[in-house]
Amino acid sequence: MAVLLIKNGYVYDPINGVDGERMDIAVKDGKIVEDVDEREARVIDASGMVVMPGGVDIHAHIAGAEVNAGRLLRPEDHVKDVEPRTAITRAGVGYSIPSTFTTGYRYTRMGYTTVMNPSMPPLEARHTHEELSDTPIIDKASYPLLGDSWFVLEFLSKDMIEECAAFVAWMMWATRGYAIKIVNPGGLETWGFGGNVRDLNDEVPHFGITPREIVRGLCKVNKLLNLPHTIHVHTNNLGVPGNCETTLKTLMCVEDLAEDGERAIHITHCQFSAFLGDDWATMESGAPLIARYMNRHSHATIDMGQVIFTDTTTMTADGPFQYGLHLLSGNKWINHDVETETSSGIVPFRYRRTSRVHATQWCIAQELALLIEDPWKIYLTTDHPNGGPFTSYPRIVSWLMSVKAREEELKRMNRRAVKRSVLPTIDREYSLYEIAVITRAGPARALGLENKGHLGVGADADIAVYPLNPEEVDPSRDYKLVRRAFSRAAYTIKSGEIVAKDGEIVKAPDGKTYWVDVKVPEDLWEAVKSEIAEVWEDYYTVRFSNYPLTDHYLKISSPITRQARM
Template identity: 70%
Template sequence: MALLIRNGYVYDPMNGIDGEKMDILVEGGKIVDKLKSAEYEVIDASGMIVMPGGVDIHSHIAGSEVNAGRLLRPEDHAKDVELKTEITRSGVGYSVPSTFTTGYRYAKMGYTTVMNPSMPPLEAKHTHEELCDTPIIDKATYPLLGDWWFVLEYLRDGKIEECALHVAWMLYATKGYAIKLVNPGGLEAWGFGRNVRDIDDPVPYFNVTPREIIRGLCKVNKLLHLPHTIHVHTNNLGKPGNYETTLQTMKCVEDLSSGDKPCIHITHCQFSAFKGVDWREFYSGAEDIAKYVNFHKHVTIDMGQVIFTDTTTMTADGPFQYILHELTGNKWVNHDVETETSSGIVPFRYRRRSYVHSIQWCIGLELALLIRDPWRIFLTTDHPNAGPFTSYPQVIGWLISRKAREETLSKLNKRARETALLPSIDREYSLYEVAIATRAGQARALGLKDKGHLGVGGDADIAIYDVDPRKIDPSTQYDEYVKAFSKAAYTIKEGEIVVRNGEVVKVLDGKTYWVKVSSNSEYEVSEDMKRRFTEYWTVQFDNYPVSEAYLKRSKPVQVESEV
């Protein structure tokens, strides 16, 4: 069905369009400049905002740890249920929604592409099975490669090219999209209940440091020409004083960037921007990080904005989750994965009255507001770690309006209010900047060429929000915007209207993106390799890879590598 979206205020930062009133034409799932067929549906978007469909660079929506989180929290589900309808499946929320609910809720907010950031390679089939049951949105998933024994061994021996070939095979075998590092080296140490102290603390029994892992995989990423950079969850995450580790992590790959192209993504940076020595002497390190990012083009980051709510924290960072369990006394799930990674889950509530949580809330916004280039800072809540993705509209409200921030600030812990830098920041995001931080910038960082813009030839993933930017002032009437961004007037996915007035009207299956590296030297799996494989894993080599049958709609992205 062809579509004509008429008279909307279009925000398309990739093509430099900033709120111009114009028409968008859609045919065959793509944006076109002329409609071929005479029959088309007209959407009257006058007085509405038209943006590309939202892109989320980091949101835990599928896989073994997410599912363990679901299992752990029946109390979280019972308070938030979704009824079955003629077209949609039933499900539950809140912080770890069931798969169908995840898909519908993203679509209702006008989001059409979501990246699942941590997948233990051994359990990749599980992630893909869940992604198949996550309707409407396009998705991709990042395998965890930072603590994989093969990587550690290759990097210890300085064999970058062999390592690259292995990583290419791993991306193929797990149908992954990018290289994810979580507390590099620390997870291997967690195998015996230990951790690494900083990026120069060698990994026990492997004689390789986190610095070497980060640099090595950054080089691998470059050799393979992967669409996204390495996606890093830093060492020492969640510990006071860790902003120094974060700065070191960003610095250690400074020389590996070429031109203005980023070569490292620091994810949920809020958790890695703590200053101070303990929880009492705890301050925001956002200013130092922002200063560094402002002067260095090789870094992109996402916020990991804290929401004051009851949520479920889950990361592959096993040692961090254990600390969180000790700190809160809340129930704790740990799941170590042989030779690859670990993970942990702890329910958590962010309270306004807590000094630390209030500062954390400030850090996320300070990062977003102090970093000048919106193309390099993205809106996330590290769903569900700092808050569920359904809170994105609320975060947009804080970004576009100082008044909104002050309103929340007034309810925060007093000491936090007095020490934080945030109250003195005047900057308010324009809608153009919001469009960058929620779609265009993320699509560019991910190397998704057809996403995040409304230029001719792009995917017809479009979000239309019913709020008139000429009449309603974002900085004072921000709640109108929060409302509009939570319930898209229309969400269009591949040229089909899937959401109308915040309700799902059509369900379709999204695509799963994965990277297919074509290399010069054909990667051959030697017998020795297979033997080592059998020694390292308890699964046979043949049974390890995920076949394309596990992807409902497979969308390989071809890249030419240098090796």
């Protein structure tokens, strides 16, 4: 293992309170260490450069059944962006839904080293992990979709929280999952018959349970299981004008479940859930309302879900939403309902500056990031590829850091949208320290990844060095330099190895896959197991014994062990 010494960089390490100090970072055996013998070490001269922990993406669809269906659907997306093979890298294609190898390389070039794949149908978990093991360099984890699983709905409707928790713990093992993902709770089961739920109190047909009970139930399960992340929620009514109310209700419904300062819920790609208005004609931003709520409460975190004006591919587990988008846009549509568990849909989509709705969406994400005062509560995402490809993160960084950059964008946008937005009146500009929070430290903390997102001794040596001199460059004025720097890291170091230099991949090792191994009381699990085994074959078309996957599917398996609180 290499010994590295990164010298004289401007270090931004928010978890350890380091804000642009010039200091050295020492690396040995894949970890950050106090210091190393300079004669033995490979010295990286980072003078005049920014040093940050490797980026952590809390929500990007990079692998699995729906991503791959998106790839299959869109040859026109790949043909314009190819990645030839080199002596080190594999061939691939890119743009909005890059092939697996390309995904690993492109994150690495941007200095990102950990990516969470947020939507894994448990029945198709093998697929997700096969793709992830072909996604090199970066560390990753997946969130199994559990909000519409029949077993979960049945346990919760009978208020059997502990039994539900034991089942969820088993699911985390069976699918090698990391966090509980809830998408349009109750809506996906209803979509099996072509319906949807519209309110937190709507009853899910045949199951006698409401979305509110699902969210609250799984939130309790999450606490019982002591999982590293909170429940990860894609709200009901996503993408529907007026859904701001649903989002606030969802946030409120778990307020009482959070004990002092603890977090209970993460609302993902919040932009898509922050619409006011009665229909598309009256749709406007609900970001100020959500920001006000977030500023007064500490039990929740969110991520942006920024849209980018480009041609991209929308894909979510929210089947009814995707069908609606297909009707709205007239674009081709893939639906994929997964028995007993979930659904999903895919629709290619172009966000246009000239569209009032799309421009408003752009503004909403910016408003959320700028109006929520505490950067530890909001993280940078595009809900890749739903709002736009992850390769546009550097542009988002530049917008957050520069009023001027935002003005440039706003100038070219739909006038009515801009007029009705509060964005032009906001003069907040993110500092590099805050950028480090929303792109690495914050997500790492929200995910409970203790060795990620910081550069303290003992942390994983995942480091990004950006060619940007904070003493010479004013990000507010020279936002294009910021953009360029964050697009191509001068060095990306993964587990103590230099994997990219000046934006080129120099080494492509395999990354780890994290999953949560929760220990629940043996007798409880045995009781639950016999209960689910009894009906398993009635529910699924795959045998109980063939359902869980083996470690064979994970190139480097990294279980995080937790003890359930029961």
